[in-house]
Amino acid sequence: RSVEASGDIDVLLLDKTGTITLGNRQAHELLPMPGVTQPELALAAQMASLADETPEGRSIVVLAKSFGVREHAFTGRGPEFVPFSAATRMSGVDHEGVRLRKGAGDSVLSWVESQGGRAPAELRPTLDRVSRQGGTPLAVARDSQILGVIHLKDVIKDGMKERFDQLRAMGIRTVMVTGDNPLTAAKIAEEAGVDSFLAEATPEAKLELIRAEQAEGRMVAMTGDGTNDAPALAQADVGVAMNT
Helix, strand or coil: CHHHHHCCCCEEEEEHHHHHECCCCEEEEEEECCCCCHHHHHHHHHHHHCCCCCHHHHHHHHHHHCCCCCCCCCCCCCCEEECCCCCCCEEEEEECCEEEEEEEHHHHHHHHHHCCCCCCCCHHHHHHHHHHCCCEEEEEEECCEEEEEEEEECCECCCHHHHHHHHHHCCCEEEEECCCCHHHHHHHHHHHCCCEEECCCCHHHHHHHHHHHHHCCCCEEEEECCCCCHHHHHHCCEEEECCC
């Protein structure tokens, strides 16, 4: 059934990370806010990433070491790690009265404001600059203070533009779906050569997009990883699970 349906596909949705890009985003640089030193930002970023087993999290720990920060040994009462979730879009650690968070800029900013803090004037321009370069910016905060931004870089796979040209010639419209902010998504979409994109996409948003396309009579294929994208892969007329 899937092979037969493949011949009638009108729209192809592609998860960005690991499908259009290599999917191993790495911490590229640390951008502290005024009054914050790079080692101070590096220590906070590292501590907030110790329980993060993703390639991004591991790369933040490695980058922090280049600023003289060695892997932190918690003393006293054990730390309480806060795992990443699609709802909060941030993670971190609480330890001995200090709370550290890293994640999407708007999510961390909302969290800081809930603690009575405010964003430095330099935060938004820094987030936007990283995004316009096609990177993913993560804000880092300690309690009510935003310390700085981590610049994550991902690389588009070779031959993507040519492949999307082939699909376009076959009458298939390509849509990149990503959790990235709109600026980053727009830059990656332009470089990759897709027809359109959906930014800040939650699993629910991916489902809604597929259902909307299907409601207009289109046949939809979806390709992505078999974990986060499982509901979208199941809803699509053709689901292609990309694992290793």
